[in-house]
Amino acid sequence: MFIRRTRITTAVVAGASATALVLSGCSDNNSMPGMDHGTSSSTTSAPAARSDFNDADVSFLQMMYPHHAQAVDMAKLVPSHSQNQQLRTLAADVEQAQAPEMQQITTLLQSFGKPAPAASGHDGHAMPGMMSADQMTALQAASGPDFDRQWLTMMIEHHTGAVAMAETELADGTNAESKALARTIIDSQRAEIDTMRGMLGQS
Template sequence: MSTHNSALCRPLRRRIALVSAVAASGMLLAACGSGDMDGMKHGSGNSASATPTRSADGNRAAGTFNDADVMFAQLMIPHHEQALEMAELADGRAADRQIKSLVADIEKAQDPEIRTMKSWLKSWGKPASAEQDMPGMDHGSSDMGHGGAGMSGMMSEEDMRKLEAAKDTEFDRMFAQMMIEHHEGAITMAKDEQKNGRNTTAKKLAADVVESQSAEVHKFKKILDRI
């Protein structure tokens, strides 16, 4: 494997392990509704703040927030980052015009959303990574396969290597298949936030994710029927 390929894959071990390990915590929070993952006791219910805050980039994170809001941002950031890595691979490999158009849409939407979610976490006084909330986790030893990513839809290192090795129609087909699964994972996470989150701004972004990525899944499926 080239130095570039190794550099591309190295961050994935930590991201895949992180999203998989924290997903179980997300389900616990959904069931209990009063998670206290970082060891802090909050005044009422699972709200961590009752004061409206404004993020570094001017996005208003209005009203209260809870642990579900924090986890949504902490997990969706690496999820979006992997989607951008997949999109970058399309340069010089994708052949289908509609695939190229969807790649541009993904980059246009998800990069700003990453910045927005990072700014929320900063304004909430929370770390940008759930890994920092769970320091006892061992992220270096995981070598999970595709199924290990669970409901998040994250791709494994092997998936990414296969995508990187593909070209033209083979790449287009593989990209569409992987992005459908990746988007469906994001939609599941966003629906969890809509159900369990408290912050109105975070819930609005979750609704946007559900709407936009559901539409893209439909387009990718139509592409697969065509190519």
């Protein structure tokens, strides 16, 4: 009789424990870590859109991106088309300066909620200093001193256009980062224009 009563008691206790577990599982999920199934408000809301820019800033960045892309393309031609060491060094400097600026432009445009334009497919006459497709084809077909002269002449024009675009940004833009980039472009490319004019006089 004692053994049977013990078994009954054990069964009652086990049943009570199971009931407690079931009730516990039906409790409010918010009290259990990691059990939020989206019933509460999200804490990963998108950052507020920036408002510290105007249309001039966006236009400057969207035009400067393909402008830089063409300069980088021109710079990449130099090692296989020229034996002029001074020109090779200058071309490497152009690529090393403008490729990171393209990434900076992309980041800025994204922060404005604007996509970066494609580097290819640009209209050669849409921006100051841009080379046409025919000019780029002629440059690719040249080599030696003829290539050097074409490259220097084109890049002077290209840089002059970039400086003009940057000056417009300083006059009309409002975004501090875009204007800082414009100042960098003006300072660096004016210096390179002076260097290239000197090299063109020697070639």
